[in-house]
Amino acid sequence: MESVFRHYAANESLYTATVSPVCEKYGLTYMEFTVLMFLANNPQFDTASDIVKYRHLTKSHVSMSVRSLEDKGLLTGEHHKPNRRTIHLTVLDAADAIVAAGRKAQQAFGKILFSGFSDSEYEQFTAFMKRIDQNIADHIDLTQKK
Structure with missing residues (x-):
């Protein structure tokens, strides 16, 4: 099990x-980049609460990053009816170059991770990860029902 945690730390470092x-090129903090890319890559999840939930980040870090990205003209937030309390976030066109560069970097990261994997090995890995994700979701569901 220790190797899993070591792997996770190495993965995060890479x-x-x-x-x-x-x-560095676009003057963003790592957290701002993380928030921006999450929103760009997951348009169906467009609230700060979604970012906190799915990226497991603190509310304060997400809030500060959203505010900073809005100040930089990269994000906008607006209320949608009927729930006027929830602010829905939209990545603005001004962020297009950053998002493109971010996606390119993310693809490079993926290439490094899966270098030397055959197609079948990659498919097998993906299947294992889906099973692990399901195990986690099932466990969370069980513990929340108690």
């Missing part, structure tokens, strides 16, 4: 190193 040049 990802950070891969996307850091994009952050």
Whole structure:
């Protein structure tokens, strides 16, 4: 089990190193980059609560990053009827170059991770990850029902 945690830490370090040049080029913090890319890659999840839930980030970090991205003209937030309390976030066209560079960096990260994998090995890995995700979801459901 220790190797899983070591793998996770190495994975996170590699990802950070891969996307850091994009952050530096566009003057973004890592957290701002993370929020922006989450919204760009997952348009169906467009609230700060979604970011907190699915990326497991703190509310305060997400809130500060959203505010900063709005100040930089990269994001906008608006209320949709009928729930006027929820702010829906939209990535603006001004972020297009950043998003493109971010996606390119994310693809480079994926290429590094799966270098030397055959198609069948990649498919097998994906199947294992889906099973792990389902195990996690099932466990969370069980613990929340107690």
